[in-house]
Amino acid sequence: MTEAQAIAGCVAGDPQAFEVLYNLHKRRVYSLCLRMVRDPAEAEDMSQEAFMQLFRKIGTFRGDSAFSTWMHRxxxxxxxxxxxxxGLNQVSLDQDRDDGQDLPPKEYGSEDIDLLGVVDRITLEKAIAALPKGYRIVFVLHDIxxxxxxxxxxxxxxxxxxxKSQLFKARLKLRSLLLDKKPKLEKKQLKASP
Amino acid sequence: MTDCPDIQEDVSLWMDGDLDPLRAEAVEKHLESCAECTAFHQDLNSIRHGVGRLEPLDPPEHLWTNLRYQLEAEGLIHSEPKESFWASILPKRLPALKPAWSGAILALFLGIGSLLVYDLTTRSPLVPIPAASTSHQEDLLEELQKAETNYRAAIEALSTSSRRRLEGLDPVLAQVFHDNLATMDYYLNECKQAVENSPQNPLAHRYLLAAYQKKVELLQTIVTSDSLL
Structure with a gap:
C-alpha cells in the first residue's frame, strides 16, 4: 500500500491504512518529540497525540505540500x-539568550581543540539533550x-x-558540552588550572 | 584588532550561508590567521556531520496498540460491515466454492426436512401433537394458509428478478444456483404432497412454510449475488 493509498484508506476508516501510515512516520515523529522534550514517557505521549491529531484531520489534507511536511509541522x-x-515560558528565547551561565566560558588563544572523531551518536544525543530548552528547540528545528x-x-x-542568535549559542554550548567529554582536553584543562 | 567571540558568531552564520559577502570575506580572512577560530569552525563542522548521521529513534512497541485503542474509541476506525446470512456461513477465502457450499448446506437442510416429511406422510408423528379444540385448529390452519399465500406471492415477485440476474451471472455460478433452485422445488413439492395427504395437520403446513421461506431466501441471495461474491 502506497502512502497515497494509505491516506485515502484512513479517510475511509480502514484499520490497515492507519497502521501503514503510522509505520511510515513513527520514527520521525517519535525522534522529534524525544529530542525536543528529552523525557521518553512524555515523548511517547506527544507522539500519540500527534498521530491522533493527524488521523482526525487527515480528511483535510489537500496535498498542497508533502504529507511528511504536513505531519511534521x-x-x-x-x-x-x-x-x-x-509552563515552559522559559522557552521564551530572550530569557535563555541573556542567561550568561548557559554559555561556555570564553577562551582566547587556546590550543586546537577540534572535535573530529569525538562526536559519536550517543555522545551527541546526550549533549543535545543537555542543552537548555530554548537552545535545544532551535537547534533541533534548524540543525536536525x-x-x-x-x-x-x-x-x-x-x-x-x-x-539565529539562539542557534549560535546552542552550537557554542553544545561544543562546550562535547569538549567536556574529550579526555585529551580534560587533561589539558587540569594541567592549566592552578 | 578583531574580537574572536564576535567573529565566531559570524563563523556560525557563514557556515549557514546567512552572511553578506563583505562579512563573509572578513570571516574567511580571519580564519586564515586565527587558530582558535579555525578550531571552532572545525568543531562546528564535526557537530554538523555528527548531526547528519543521527538516526531516527524507534518508539516503544505499545505506542501503536495505545493508538489503535484510541482510534477505535473515537470511531475513526470503522468496524467491518455486517454480513448477510449466506455470506456469514460461506467460507471467505474460497469465493468460487460459495455456491457449492450453499448447495451442500441446502442439501443437508433438505435431507433432514425430507426425513421429517417422510415420517409425517408414512408414519405417526414423531412427536405427538397435543390435542387442540376443533375451532382453534381451524384458526391455526387458516393462518398458515394465509402465510403460504403471502410466501407464494413473494416467490413469484422474486422469481422474475432472479431469472434476470441469473442471465447476467457467470454460467458456472448460474448453473449452481439453478441446481439449488431445482432441489428446493423438489423439496417444496414433497411438502405440498404432505399437506395434500394430511390437510388438517398443522405440522405439515409448518414444514411447507419453512420450505417457502428458504426458497425466498435463496431467491434473495440470487438477486443480491453481487454482495455475496
Whole structure:
C-alpha cells in the first residue's frame, strides 16, 4: 500500500491504512518529540497525540505540500503547545539568550581543540539533550529538522535575528558540552588550572 | 584588532550561508590567521556531520496498540460491515466454492426436512401433537394458509428478478444456483404432497412454510449475488 493509498484508506476508516501510515512516520515523529522534550514517557505521549491529531484531520489534507511536511509541522505545533502549557515560558528565547551561565566560558588563544572523531551518536544525543530548552528547540528545528530561521521565528513568535542568535549559542554550548567529554582536553584543562 | 567571540558568531552564520559577502570575506580572512577560530569552525563542522548521521529513534512497541485503542474509541476506525446470512456461513477465502457450499448446506437442510416429511406422510408423528379444540385448529390452519399465500406471492415477485440476474451471472455460478433452485422445488413439492395427504395437520403446513421461506431466501441471495461474491 502506497502512502497515497494509505491516506485515502484512513479517510475511509480502514484499520490497515492507519497502521501503514503510522509505520511510515513513527520514527520521525517519535525522534522529534524525544529530542525536543528529552523525557521518553512524555515523548511517547506527544507522539500519540500527534498521530491522533493527524488521523482526525487527515480528511483535510489537500496535498498542497508533502504529507511528511504536513505531519511534521503538526507534530512541532503539538510539541510547542504542550511545552507552553507545561509552563515552559522559559522557552521564551530572550530569557535563555541573556542567561550568561548557559554559555561556555570564553577562551582566547587556546590550543586546537577540534572535535573530529569525538562526536559519536550517543555522545551527541546526550549533549543535545543537555542543552537548555530554548537552545535545544532551535537547534533541533534548524540543525536536525532543517527548518529555516524565518519558519522558526514564526513558530516560536520571535525575530529571525533572535533565532539565529539562539542557534549560535546552542552550537557554542553544545561544543562546550562535547569538549567536556574529550579526555585529551580534560587533561589539558587540569594541567592549566592552578 | 578583531574580537574572536564576535567573529565566531559570524563563523556560525557563514557556515549557514546567512552572511553578506563583505562579512563573509572578513570571516574567511580571519580564519586564515586565527587558530582558535579555525578550531571552532572545525568543531562546528564535526557537530554538523555528527548531526547528519543521527538516526531516527524507534518508539516503544505499545505506542501503536495505545493508538489503535484510541482510534477505535473515537470511531475513526470503522468496524467491518455486517454480513448477510449466506455470506456469514460461506467460507471467505474460497469465493468460487460459495455456491457449492450453499448447495451442500441446502442439501443437508433438505435431507433432514425430507426425513421429517417422510415420517409425517408414512408414519405417526414423531412427536405427538397435543390435542387442540376443533375451532382453534381451524384458526391455526387458516393462518398458515394465509402465510403460504403471502410466501407464494413473494416467490413469484422474486422469481422474475432472479431469472434476470441469473442471465447476467457467470454460467458456472448460474448453473449452481439453478441446481439449488431445482432441489428446493423438489423439496417444496414433497411438502405440498404432505399437506395434500394430511390437510388438517398443522405440522405439515409448518414444514411447507419453512420450505417457502428458504426458497425466498435463496431467491434473495440470487438477486443480491453481487454482495455475496
Amino acid at each position: 503538526l507534530t512541532v505545533n503539538i510539541i510547542l503547545m504542550r511545552i507552553r502549557k507545561k 529538522e532543517g527548518y529555516e530561521h524565518n519558519e522558526i521565528a514564526r513558530i516560536m513568535g520571535c525575530s529571525v535575528g533572535n533565532s
